[in-house]
Amino acid sequence: MTSEVFFPSNKSTQAQTPVVSVCGLWKSFPGVTALRDVNLDVYAGEIHAILGENGAGKSTLVKTLYGVYVPDKGDITINGVKAVITSPLDAMRRGLVLVSQVPQLIDTLTVAENLALSLRQFSLMSSVKSVEKFLLDKEEEYGIRINPNTEVWKLSYTQKQLVEVLRALLLNATLVAFDEATTLLPSSEKRKLYDFIRLFRLKGGAVLLITHKIPEAMEISDRVTVLRKGEVVGSFKVGEVSIDQIRLMMFGERFTQPSSTGNSERCVEGREAIVIKDLWVRGDYGTYAVKGVSLTVHRGEILGIAGVAGNGQLELVQSLAGLRRVEKGNVILHVKDGNVEVTNKGPAVIRDLGVGYIPDEPIKTGISIDNTIEENLAIHPKLSSFLINWRAVKDLASSLISKYNVTTPSTTARVKILSGGNLMKILIARELMVAKNVLLAYNPTRSLDEVSAHYVRRLIRDKALNEGMSAVVVSEDLDEVMEVGDKIAVINSGRLVGFFRRGVDRGEIERVMVT
Template sequence: MTLLKTYKKDFSSKNKPPVVSVVGISKKFPGSIALDGVDFTILEGEVHALLGENGAGKTTLVKILYGIYVPDRGEIYVRGRKAQINSPKEAIRQGIVMVSQVPQLIDKLTVAENLILGLEKYGFITRVGKVRYFIREKSREVGIEVDPDTEVWKLSYTQKQLVELLRALLLNAKVLLLDEAITFLPLIEKKKFYKFIRDFANKSGSVILITHKIYEALEVADRITVLRLGRVVGTVPRSKVSPDVVRKMMFAERSSQVTYERLPMSTPRESAALEISDLWVMGDHGDHAVRGVSLTLRAGEVMGIAGIAGNGQKELIQAIVGLRRVEKGRIRLYSEDITNRSVSKVRIRGVGYIPDQPAKYGLSLENSIEENLAMLPSLTNRLINWGSIRDLARKLIKEFNIMTPSPKTPVKFLSGGNIMKVLVSRELLVARRLLVAYNPTRALDEVTAIMVRKIIKEKASTEGIGVLVASEDLDEILQISDRIAVMNSGRVVRVFSSSEAVRDEIEKLMVM
């Protein structure tokens, strides 16, 4: 409590004027309170991080600033004047532009066409040539090449996010709202975006950076505001805080659960849960993404696959569960050949799968938690016993602390982290013999992420299931794995046992 009081004081430097102030904002959703009397100020020329655990209300707050939600109570002031922001159009008129984690571009149009469209929609008139020039100049400046005349579907995620940012600049943004817009970018490219943000702030723009990652906030933000359960815990300048302090603000007493120590080794059984021999799998672009991978995973063992995104991990995992055709090589599940078997045949044998695009391959967002459980063939018969599904849903909601008004709420109304919890808890439930996962703790806050890793490890140990975890987060790999395979350009370049694994060496092999 004392901690809380200290932070309530605003450390804001008085020489910068506030651009946007939010006073006493409250927002209720059916069955839950998203924001409860939030005060929040963003100054000119600052990068202000908004941190909080999953479901703390971060996204709700920026959606209010961007006019997607209308608050139940409270006021918004822009440059000291009261503003009624009822639509994104009005927000943009006030110089506030949001970029979310999911690109909103139209795939079949070119980059330039997309940007012109975005401009005209809000009444900005400009010449096509000028937009093209702007894209070329800016992308060169940032260091991520984007051709204005490419169709958007050909772009990588990083390029799309850059286009979104450029769109915001063209809309004359004074305040950028970044809702996990850079959280999921590959590490190297993330740095370029940090610089972009910094430059924007130095030219007296303001940035609200929403993230659930403490280190990201500490790396770029000038000030940090922490939300918990819809309330402001406090606002602190970066220079005055350490990760531990921020963590305490985010999780209170639960912050002591955060540890990056290696989890205790599990005891692998004799039998092999998964045997992969000389596996070749095609990628999306017509060349081999997996090039002759051979691995053996014992029952009861957790194997981590380290590697930079795009080195074949995704394709390897999809091939195991049957979502991608194997060109050559064999996959055996407890000695049974499952090469090129259908997903239904693989999954029904007790294989849990946490995919890399949870909203696409994991859950159906329009449907409820109950329905997302009942859709799995391994959890229901022809007739659905909704009573037992409800009990199961309640159990998972409790166990994983999923913040939802009810098990019947469509999943799309949950926060990003809570959506991930639904997926992870379901897949842990159905993984009776094998769990394959890609970034299993993506979008989860630290406390939940560590809880999930512990549950996975324990499940491997006690139930003797095999676990294969690919992750772009090396901390995660180091914490959870009994053995670590490093993937680079579609090949496993080396396998370490957890005791001999050295971070530097792994990183070197990843970028080699």
């Protein structure tokens, strides 16, 4: 501390004492060890990227730093002083700020009210009006234009992230961690955020950039640390190692070239399977999230829907699954026995037609973690009758466990002890089995490792090819949409803004996603 006071501009002194230093950190959750003996030093004036595939422990690490999780073992040192961070509030007081992928803002409150929660200079009794005035001045200074009196749910995703950045700036943080905060932003918006990050570095702040995208880490950061299965497998300056070496570190021996799966265009039967006409669906706050979407999916065809998160794709899939009211328009499913109008018929009717559904929040709506694997299968009306034959369910569970290579102690284990990937496999296994005619999926391979993700995408493609299943696969990961879809539609602000065939150039899709 004192050295900074005496030599405020001495770069070498700053470089010697890390802003944040993590030593021998361990953290486990029931069923998984998320962090194993992690060591990390972050210095002032440095952008430090943490790379790792999904489930490598990146988020756990940064949430531990931010006081959300308490570590099992290990020390955190801030500016050379050992620190026990007990809560996010505590972390903020020590100069650490976290910007997450999902904006950590309360939707029903206004921007000013949200930021008022962070700004300690205002007392508990001070009025919201005074916070609004303060914010207007500050926004002017940083060149961010968001009305502080707007409720957060009315903001776009990019605007919400800007509010988060504004928060970090206002708090005079010494270290800001971006937890996949830029991953979902379109390229142009991403650049804007990078500018803020560079500005922050210039002022002597330290930045932790958590991401699973190698190019992103290479583009902006000074230093990269790679995590795999909760362990640090390498830490180096950008430019010291090649991208292939990083890939090897991230994925280990399992690493295979993702482009090896067939890129060929398939010829699809002419019969229509899903016909959507001028669909209008409201979002959670009463405004239209889907604005007149029309599309057709043929038998055996897979439609991939790409788009920046929060552009109506979630509401679209939910309304197709019968879980959200359709205000206007129709959905017609053509199954073997004929055409069925399923608009607002409810999930029971839709699922009865042989529709599988992989929802957006698996733990909330797709699987019950307090129940066993067997119960999570038997709960589907297509997989058990009034009297449940538990022996048959057990056989089914065993066969799926071996088919999908699920790691579990038994078929009667509660799902909550499984890791995120294994849990997801149970859900996918069940839904692919019941998807006789149609599969609806939202981010179907989230939290799966690369190999399993490719396997699942191939299963979906095989089922479409061999059994004539049609699918609507929405993913926030453009690579996934390009790998799985026969056709690709891009959704932007609730409207379909582009249709592409398989094998289209990535840049072309990105362009319509943003504008």
